[in-house]
């Protein structure tokens with residue numbers, strides 16, 4: 413197949429429009445029209461330019477003028493996937509790269525394709541692109557990029573968007589558009605077969621090379637109609653597990669059942685119900701592109717957020733005693749106690765953002781501090797043994813290994829072995845997150861960036877805490893302000909992407925949560941650009 417650019421009209425866009433598409437280390441935009449107030453920001457020509465820019469960036473990075481590079485491209489279940497896949501393929505062709513299309517795939521599988529050595533699957537790919545907007549609504553879409561060094565970071569994404577804006581300018585020249593991409597090939601392979609085979613082998617290996625180490629286990633999967641449906645038939649069943657009662661495995665980009673997001677309450681309720689209704693041993697749930705996951709035990713107890721981290725920490729610290737577990741900033745005090753006192757490890761509570769957490773773990777290892785797990789409460793988790801790739805499916809493989817080896821050791825079936833591992837984890841009675849919006853257009857911002865305003869709020873809260881004898885600022889903290897008091901704590905910080913100050917509160921009672929809320933409410937009351945209605949609702953609830 414030959415790549416030729418689309419004949420879609422090229423709307424006039426400049427560099428700022430392109431830079432707006434950056435969302436941390438991802439690119440995100442609106443790909444489907446029809447939602448009021450959300451015009452399309454990722455039309456085909458823009459997508460072509462972004463893919464062409466990635467191609468240029470990759471050639472530069474690999475210093476590969478003499479060798480033809482190939483890029484693997486996959487997508488999740490979104491309704492815009494096919495259109496964007498074709499546009500990405502054309503764009504890569506513009507930069508003279510060969511394209512290997514994987515079809516429906518998971519984000520971690522895309523990274524994996526840059527590591528796999530198997531020419532029959534056209535691997536390793538020099539670079540990979542995943543078309544996804546994770547758990548966002550159906551009209552959005554976006555891109556994640558990988559090389560064998562891992563996912564691209566913020567600096568590289570900005571570089572790509574700047575290159576894309578320049579390339580885009582030339583797209584209005586019809587001649588140029590027609591003459592490009594003629595020498596590139598587009599091929600299709602079923603890479604997910606290689607990837608899932610790797611997961612199956614990992615569990616078999618951990619169980620002493622048993623062919624069906626999960627025989628007798630009943631495990632239900634909820635893929636939320638995202639890309640994770642493969643896990644039931646391609647991973648669990650070959651390992652011998654029964655998967656009846658699994659739900660929402662079929663890809664459907666309108667996500668008709670629930671948001672595929674283990675952080676979402678209704679999603680967790682759906683998988684819990686499936687476990688209980690089917691009397692299953694375990695439930696597993698993925699986000700849309702399978703880089704995040706969570707589980708539910710046979711009694712309906714959720715392994716997500718702090719509990720998922722506790723479970724994985726217990727597994728990893730058995731294998732690597734005393735090492736450091738790196739997490740995001742909103743993890744609980746109970747988790748620190750559990751990791752340090754019960755498990756004998758070290759807890760580094762770093763910043764929010766999976767890339768931040770992973771990069772910190774890699775940095776720690778390079779300084780000689782051993783760490784094997786970087787994990788967020790969002791369900792993003794990466795292991796050193798798995799190339800620091802945040803892979804929701806691999807996290808679940810670690811849990812399955814535990815089930816399989818317990819059974820092989822004659823310790824019976826069921827998920828009790830997992831539940832026992834988190835025994836002793838202290839959990840707060842109340843845990844909440846309020847997201848306080850900053851009105852970017854409010855006169856108090858004086859036309860300046862909302863981040864500057866947010867920093868001012870944080871500084872003010874910090875000053876006001878110093879004089880309060882009931883409160884103590886956390887001695888080590890990497891973002892925002894974390895304060896202990898009234899038997900709990902709060903963390904107020906700037907969102908990674910949005911004009912929002914997320915406020916996390918954990919306490920042993922509603923009353924104590926309200927007391928912590930009142931501390932923040934009183935400190936921010938003169939900041940008129942901050943929407944404190946959620947806070948008022950909390951503080952008036954008592």
Ligand SMILES: O=P(O)(O)OC[C@H]1O[C@H](O)[C@H](O)[C@@H](O)[C@@H]1O
Pocket residue numbers: 764765766767788790792906907908909910914
């Ligand atoms: O800072 P926030 O707005 O709470 O968002 C933070 C979250 O943003 C994205 O979803 C990232 O994928 C997560 O890794 C991160 O935790």
